[in-house]
Amino acid sequence: MLDLTYEAPKPKIIAGAKHDWELVIGMEVHAQVSSNAKLFSGASTAFGAEPNSNVAFVDSAMPGMLPVINEYCVEQAVRTGLGLKADINLVSAFDRKNYFYPDLPQGYQISQLYHPIVGEGEVLVELGDGTARMVRIERIHMEQDAGKSIHDMDPHMSFVDLNRTGVCLMEIVSRPDIRGPEEAAAYIAKLRQIMRYLGTCDGNMQNGNLRADVNVSVCLPGQYEKYQDTQDFSHLGTRCEIKNMNSMRFIQQAIDYEAKRQIAILEAGGEIDQETRLYDPDKGETRSMRSKEEAHDYRYFPDPDLMPLEIEQAWVDDIAAKLPELPDDKKARFVRDFELSDYDASVLTAEVESAAFFEKAAEGRDGKLAANWVINELFGRLKKEDHDITESPVSPEQLGGIVDLITKGDISGKIAKDLFEIVYTEGGDPAEIVEKREMKQVTDTGAIESAVDEVIAANPAQVEKAKQNPKLAGWFVGQVMKATGGKANPKSVNEIVQAKLGL
Amino acid sequence: MSIDESTAAKVAKLARIKVEDDDLPALAAEFNTILGFIEQLGEVDVDGVEPMVSVTPMRLKRRVDEVTDGKMPDKVMSNAPDAREGFFAVPKVVE
Numbered sequence: 001m002l003d004l005t006y007e008a009p010k011p012k013i014i015a016g017a018k019h020d021w022e023l024v025i026g027m028e029v030h031a032q033v034s035s036n037a038k039l040f041s042g043a044s045t046a047f048g049a050e051p052n053s054n055v056a057f058v059d060s061a062m063p064g065m066l067p068v069i070n071e072y073c074v075e076q077a078v079r080t081g082l083g084l085k086a087d088i089n090l091v092s093a094f095d096r097k098n099y100f101y102p103d104l105p106q107g108y109q110i111s112q113l114y115h116p117i118v119g120e121g122e123v124l125v126e127l128g129d130g131t132a133r134m135v136r137i138e139r140i141h142m143e144q145d146a147g148k149s150i151h152d153m154d155p156h157m158s159f160v161d162l163n164r165t166g167v168c169l170m171e172i173v174s175r176p177d178i179r180g181p182e183e184a185a186a187y188i189a190k191l192r193q194i195m196r197y198l199g200t201c202d203g204n205m206q207n208g209n210l211r212a213d214v215n216v217s218v219c220l221p222g223q224y225e226k227y228q229d230t231q232d233f234s235h236l237g238t239r240c241e242i243k244n245m246n247s248m249r250f251i252q253q254a255i256d257y258e259a260k261r262q263i264a265i266l267e268a269g270g271e272i273d274q275e276t277r278l279y280d281p282d283k284g285e286t287r288s289m290r291s292k293e294e295a296h297d298y299r300y301f302p303d304p305d306l307m308p309l310e311i312e313q314a315w316v317d318d319i320a321a322k323l324p325e326l327p328d329d330k331k332a333r334f335v336r337d338f339e340l341s342d343y344d345a346s347v348l349t350a351e352v353e354s355a356a357f358f359e360k361a362a363e364g365r366d367g368k369l370a371a372n373w374v375i376n377e378l379f380g381r382l383k384k385e386d387h388d389i390t391e392s393p394v395s396p397e398q399l400g401g402i403v404d405l406i407t408k409g410d411i412s413g414k415i416a417k418d419l420f421e422i423v424y425t426e427g428g429d430p431a432e433i434v435e436k437r438e439m440k441q442v443t444d445t446g447a448i449e450s451a452v453d454e455v456i457a458a459n460p461a462q463v464e465k466a467k468q469n470p471k472l473a474g475w476f477v478g479q480v481m482k483a484t485g486g487k488a489n490p491k492s493v494n495e496i497v498q499a500k501l502g503l
Numbered sequence: 504m505s506i507d508e509s510t511a512a513k514v515a516k517l518a519r520i521k522v523e524d525d526d527l528p529a530l531a532a533e534f535n536t537i538l539g540f541i542e543q544l545g546e547v548d549v550d551g552v553e554p555m556v557s558v559t560p561m562r563l564k565r566r567v568d569e570v571t572d573g574k575m576p577d578k579v580m581s582n583a584p585d586a587r588e589g590f591f592a593v594p595k596v597v598e
Contacts (some may be wrong), residue, residue: 035568042571051589055579056572072568100519100592151597158597159590169541271550297517307563308556 006124006132011224012180016263023217023259024227025184026176030169030173031192032145032209033076038424039144039168040110047207051161059166061105062429064304066259073168074309076200077142079321080170083198083326084137084191086315092141093308097298098441103147103160111171112141113300115367117309123174123194124328125187126346133240134444135187136175145169170201176215176236179224181252188248193327197352202266211246215239216264217257220298237262238272242279242286255277330355347375354379354389361403370403377420398423401430410434412441414486442488445496448480451488452496455479470503505533 011022035045041056051067058065066327081088096108110289112186116142124239127133127260142263147165151158172191180183192210203210219227228237242258245251257279261467262272325333327349334345336357348358348371362370378399405411411419419439423430434440442448455476456463466472476497506514511531514523522530576589585592 005546035570037566041573042566042569044570050576052576052591053589054573055576057579058572060579068564069565070568071565074565085580098517102591102596149596151595153588153590154592154595156595157585158595159587159592161590167532283526289587297513307561309563425511436582 001026005103007130008133009127009129009131009179009183012182013221014218015264016267018267020221021259021263022221022224023180023255024176024224024239025178025180025255025366026174026220026239027174027178027184027187028170028213028475029147029174029188030211030213031080031172031191031195031203033142033168033170034074035070035073035076035168035204037070037199038166039070039073039142041166043166047165047209049163051159052163054088054163055105055165059105061107061164065108067303068206069306069309070168073142074117074311075319076168077140077170078311078316079198080172080195080200081118081121081140081199082320082323082453083194083200084118084121084123084138084140084172084314084404086140087119088311089115089117089119090313090316091115091308091310092117094303094306096303097143098301099298101146101149102158103149103162105147105162105165109144109146110303110306111143111300114302117457123151123187123190125178125183126183126192127186133183135177138173138175140170141174143169143171150308176217176227181255183249183286184214184255185252187250190327193473194382197323197324197330199324199325205246205248208246212242212251214242214245214255216242216262217272218262218470233489237266238338239273240272240274240312241276241285243276243289245279247281249281250281253281254286263288265302270489312396313376324352324449334358334367338362338371340367340371344368344371347379351389357389357392357396363400365400365403366407369406370400372421373399373403377417380426393427394420394424398427398430403431405434409489412490414485415439415441417484440483440485440487443492445492448484448488448492448496449500451480451483451501452476452493455483456500466501466503470501473497473501473503476501506531506538510534 003158014021016024032045033039037043038045041058043056043059044054044170046054048106058067078088081266092112094110095113096149097113099107100107116139119163120139122136122393123135123137124132125135140206145164145167147162149158149160153159165238174187178187178363188210192205193203196203205211217239219237224233227233239466240262242254258277265272278289279286282478294485329347331345334340334348336341340348349355354374358371358374361374378392382389382500402423404417405419406413406416419430419433422428459479462472462475466476473494477490477493480493480497508527508531511527511534512522514534515530580586580589580591583591
């Protein structure tokens with residue numbers, strides 16, 4: 001079973017001019033559902049298509065068009081909820097959120113305000129220092145994405161592309177349980193990891209497929225504990241919402257800036273206005289989106305075009321039964337079955353593809369050794385060329401083959417690195433390459449002994465020095481290794497050198 | 504619930520409908536008539552009655568996840584007052 005014992009991290013303390021402050025953060029993460037077609041139309045969700053080509057009349061809000069729900073999007077939302085150990089609501093409903101913007105042809109976004117499909121859940125967010133935060137999920141609801149406005153193609157006009165209009169988003173709303181910028185980034189990373197394992201969102205932040213609104217407030221030490229005891233928000237400070245962030249780095253910078261801005265206002269005797277703000281990465285600051293405030297009256301009401309969404313418990317159970325192994329479980333299993341360190345298991349399970357690669361390469365072999373080779377050699381080499389694991393020219397079977405040769409003592413660690421390079425650049429079966437290119441380690445002590453004898457005979461001066469200073473024996477080992485093309489077993493060489501020099 | 508002139512002005516603004524100040528009293532009065540009519544529903548006793556969303560036993564219609572629509576940018580753009588390079592073009596809006 002999953003080991004849930006963990007120590008919670010300390011909240012980030014920010015020193016003000018007068019006293020210390022603590023951060024309180026809640027997040028609304030918008031994750032684009034991986035599906036072929038949109039939430040309510042049959043148009044494609046493919047990224048990068050010609051402008052306005054993935055648009056049905058439902059998406060462009062032509063009069064008389066009616067939305068028909070894509071049941072796979074519903075399934076994906078349920079799957080995500082199950083992955084976050086959340087309650088699934090068998091009855092949910094759609095509401096209209098009304099506002100005007102050129103990239104929203106309907107004049108409203110279909111969302112789920114009153115009856116979301118997923119209720120309360122939780123995510124364990126591990127931090128680098130061995131601590132972990134349990135972040136509560138308040139809800140997940142489905143909604144339509146808006147189109148895309150482009151403001152820099154013309155000095156006087158904004159251009160609108162409706163390809164993204166109507167694509168299904170999941171909005172994942174957390175409780176204010178996040179206590180620092182690093183935790184905020186780790187929380188998004190964990191959600192991304194879980195959704196990539198589930199196959200419900202590709203997590204591509206650059207394309208905007210995963211983005212977050214971050215609610216930030218500050219409070220005096222002690223206040224947050226009062227909130228947690230009572231769940232009464234009045235113990236916390238007034239929050240500001242930083243909209244639409246799609247970079248982990250910028251999220252952290254924006255939180256830092258926003259906290260300091262709020263502290264400066266409060267320490268000067270001012271009050272925080274609850275408002276929506278935008279982060280400007282060039283200037284490194286957040287600024288108010290006042291224009292958005294005025295239109296904040298969304299006049300939600302149930303969408304009369306859509307019946308409530310009723311799903312069957314049996315269907316949910318079926319999705320639950322087919323859930324893949326989740327990151328926390330996989331990591332715990334790697335630690336247990338392959339005796340990996342917590343750190344190595346985290347690295348290997350970060351991406352589902354890496355975990356699958358490792359598992360194949362380690363099957364029936366020394367897990368720790370296989371992990372070292374996957375993490376240090378393969379990941380290192382891939383990173384150098386900016387490739388990810390799916391682009392690896394070395395297969396798990398090939399890497400496993402190299403590990404076998406090391407375990408059998410056929411090749412030394414050093415030769416193994418040369419062999420890895422050959423397999424990486426040229427391909428081929430590792431055992432065959434070792435055989436053909438005569439890379440096998442020399443374990444025959446007779447051969448090593450004669451090589452040592454030769455080196456000793458050729459360097460009488462060094463022999464004298466080594467007898468005075470035994471540390472110089474290493475020089476002989478090096479010479480023998482060189483003479484044998486690195487194929488001698490270094491341990492045997494060392495022993496024989498020591499013996500022959502009489503050290 | 505009663506709608507005064509400033510509420511009427513706000514509703515008009517949110518709906519992006521231009522209403523002259525002179526017309527606001529009449530608009531507010533019309534809203535009140537409509538709301539008054541609907542409020543008659545409040546007289547019905549619905550204690551113990553499940554909320555009903557349809558008078559026929561219907562279930563939400565569903566679709567399979569297949570691309571069956573789109574690929575008609577010309578038709579989609581045909582009503583656009585202004586279009587450039589395949590985009591709808593609107594007066595500049597920047598946050």
